[in-house]
Each structure stands twice: as C-alpha cells, then as structure tokens.
Amino acid sequence: MQAAFITESGPPECIQFGELPDPSPGSGEVLIKTEAVAVNPIDTYIRSGAIAMPRPDTYVVGCDVAGEVLEVGSGVDRFQPGDRVWGTNQGIHGRQGTFSEKVVAGAEWLYPIPNGVSSETAAAAALVSITVGLGLYQHAKLQSGETFFVNGGSGGVGSIAVQTAKAMGAKVITTAGSDDKAEYCRSIGADLVLDYRQADMDEQLNAYLEENGKIDLWWETLREPNLERTIPLMEKRGRVILMAGRDAKPVLPLGPFYTNDLSLIGFAMFNATSAEQLAVAEKINKLLANGALVPPIGLRLPLSEAAEAHRQQEAKTLEKSSPLLGKIVLSA
Numbered sequence: 001m002q003a004a005f006i007t008e009s010g011p012p013e014c015i016q017f018g019e020l021p022d023p024s025p026g027s028g029e030v031l032i033k034t035e036a037v038a039v040n041p042i043d044t045y046i047r048s049g050a051i052a053m054p055r056p057d058t059y060v061v062g063c064d065v066a067g068e069v070l071e072v073g074s075g076v077d078r079f080q081p082g083d084r085v086w087g088t089n090q091g092i093h094g095r096q097g098t099f100s101e102k103v104v105a106g107a108e109w110l111y112p113i114p115n116g117v118s119s120e121t122a123a124a125a126a127l128v129s130i131t132v133g134l135g136l137y138q139h140a141k142l143q144s145g146e147t148f149f150v151n152g153g154s155g156g157v158g159s160i161a162v163q164t165a166k167a168m169g170a171k172v173i174t175t176a177g178s179d180d181k182a183e184y185c186r187s188i189g190a191d192l193v194l195d196y197r198q199a200d201m202d203e204q205l206n207a208y209l210e211e212n213g214k215i216d217l218w219w220e221t222l223r224e225p226n227l228e229r230t231i232p233l234m235e236k237r238g239r240v241i242l243m244a245g246r247d248a249k250p251v252l253p254l255g256p257f258y259t260n261d262l263s264l265i266g267f268a269m270f271n272a273t274s275a276e277q278l279a280v281a282e283k284i285n286k287l288l289a290n291g292a293l294v295p296p297i298g299l300r301l302p303l304s305e306a307a308e309a310h311r312q313q314e315a316k317t318l319e320k321s322s323p324l325l326g327k328i329v330l331s332a
C-alpha cells in the first residue's frame with residue numbers, strides 16, 4: 001500500500017511517500033480501506049519530535065481516519081466488511097498512524113459513520129470532536145443557558161466547540177482573526193464574534209458581559225493562555241479549560257480565582273479511555289447525523305502531499321500566519 005511515513009523526526013520534508021507492506025487485522029482489530037484522513041497539530045508535534053511518543057520505527061503519520069471496513073479480526077462484533085467507520089487515537093501510544101491506503105485499528109477506537117455523512121467530514125471531525133466532547137460533556141459539564149467562550153471559533157477545535165456548545169443550549173462567544181472567519185463563526189451560530197485584531201476587543205467583550213452576565217465556561221485553545229485576562233471575566237463557579245501550550249507558564253491571579261469558586265480543568269484527549277471516547281462519539285454522531293455539526297474543510301490534498309499538509313498545519317497553529325479556514329483533509 002502507499003503510505004506517508006517517517007523513519008526519523010524532523011521537519012515536514014522528512015515525511016516520505018511510498019510503498020509499505022499491507023497491514024492485516026489481529027484479534028479485536030479492523031482493517032479499513034482509507035477514504036479520508038485529517039491533520040491535527042499533534043501530528044506535527046509527533047513528526048518533529050517536539051513531543052515524545054513511542055512509535056514504530058517506520059511510523060505512518062496521522063491520528064484520524066475514515067473509510068470502509070475491509071476485514072475484521074476475531075472477536076470483533078461491532079463491525080463487518082462494508083461498514084463505513086471513523087476513528088482517531090491512531091499514531092499515538094506506540095500505535096501505527098493513518099496516512100496510508102489501508103489502516104488497522106482496534107475496534108474499540110472506531111465508530112460508524114452516520115448515513116449521509118461523507119468520509120471527509122467524518123475524518124475532519126474525528127480528533128477535534130472527541131476532544132470537544134470530552135471537554136464539554138465529561139470534564140466541564142456545560143449546561144444549557146450557560147455562557148461559553150472559546151478562542152478561535154473557526155479553528156479545528158474552536159469550530160467544533162462553537163457548534164457543539166450551541167447544540168447544548170449555551171450562549172456562545174468566540175474570536176476570529178479575519179472578516180471571513182468572523183462571518184463563518186456567525187454562520188455556525190456564535191452569538192458574539194470578536195475580532196482579536198481589534199484594540200478595543202476587551203471593551204466589546206466587557207460591554208456584552210455587563211448586559212448578559214459573565215462567562216461560565218472558558219475554553220482556551222491558545223498555546224499562551226492569559227489567565228490575568230480570563231479570570232476576572234468568569235462567573236462564580238465558572239470553569240476554565242486549558243488544553244494547549246505544554247511550555248506555557250501563565251500567571252494565575254489567585255484572589256478572583258478562589259473567591260469566586262472557579263475551577264481550572266486540564267486534559268489531553270489521548271488520556272481518555274476507549275469507553276469514554278465511545279460515549280462521546282455516540283453523541284457526536286447524533287450531531288453529525290442531524291447536521292448540527294459540520295467541520296469546516298479548508299484544504300483538500302492527496303495523501304502524497306502529506307508533507308505539504310504538515311507545512312500548512314504548522315503555518316496555521318504554530319506560526320499563526322495562515323488565512324486557512326478549516327481542516328486539512330487528505331484523500332487516499
């Protein structure tokens with residue numbers, strides 16, 4: 001099969017594209033004919049070596065996959081050949097990745113693609129929707145009527161967070177760095193969209209909060225959280241999710257933090273068990289099926305362009321120099 005893989009860490013150019021042996025499913029595993037995969041920031045951190053994850057010597061990059069089941073190993077009863085499935089959590093914890101024409105994954109990490117949902121949509125939603133679901137449903141328990149803030153409402157995580165929070169009945173505030181991204185955020189239901197390039201953004205936010213009440217749940221997607229700014233904006237018993245920025249050391253203003261019964265929640269999606277992720281995936285599948293959740297796709301490439309896909313993802317997440325709106329999806 002054709003695959004995008006690395007044999008050592010390095011820049012995007014270290015990704016090779018070529019022939020690898022076809023994998024076959026062992027007990028409890030499923031062989032998938034890949035139709036679409038999507039890029040996430042973690043793919044680039046693993047490739048570059050910025051985060052140390054155990055990985056096979058010849059490591060196929062990528063975590064997300066969507067496609068058709070070709071074969072199932074012994075003991076798999078949730079799927080059969082011909083089923084369409086999506087999944088994430090491959091390419092981590094020593095598991096092989098997904099940017100290949102065929103992928104073997106443990107059945108416990110796979111979910112059916114709802115009827116009417118394309119493989120590229122399922123792949124684009126995979127890691128980010130599990131992340132958002134874990135954050136909103138499991139960790140922070142967002143309630144209907146609460147005010148929810150997320151930075152970067154057109155980003156991979158942000159766009160799913162806006163739509164999921166809206167579907168859960170929250171009032172949603174988000175930010176964007178261009179007019180078209182702000183327009184997109186409004187189109188997916190954000191109640192207030194702030195342009196983070198504007199010097200008076202905080203005044204606009206404060207004016208809105210004075211009228212509507214403070215923020216119950218703040219989801220920080222930025223790798224450099226500014227808690228001195230965030231904490232005073234929080235409602236009593238508010239929660240702040242921090243899930244990016246391994247080297248960040250933000251200052252915590254303790255007075256307004258503990259005297260308002262606030263909580264900080266940190267999590268990494270890859271720590272969640274397969275049962276926890278399955279519970280989230282079932283909720284996500286309902287949103288995908290009824291059209292409440294549609295991940296934006298900003299760039300489509302063939303699998304052979306995996307290195308370019310990583311360059312584009314790095315420009316977006318690390319260099320913050322990309323006009324790209326939406327996920328990068330590759331077809332096999």
Ligand SMILES: NC(=O)c1ccc[n+]([C@@H]2O[C@H](COP(=O)([O-])OP(=O)(O)OC[C@H]3O[C@@H](n4cnc5c(N)ncnc54)[C@H](OP(=O)(O)O)[C@@H]3O)[C@@H](O)[C@H]2O)c1
Binds near residue numbers: 128196245
């Ligand atoms: N802990 C976990 O389990 C987990 C899971 C998934 C992702 N992550 C991490 O979460 C982060 C986001 O991932 P992603 O896939 O959403 O990345 P992404 O698609 O690159 O999105 C980044 C977002 O940040 C926004 N942004 C940039 N500068 C900003 C600023 N000054 N103010 C407000 N927003 C700003 C961008 O908005 P514009 O495009 O409008 O500029 C964009 O929407 C990454 O660091 C990733 O590693 C963690």
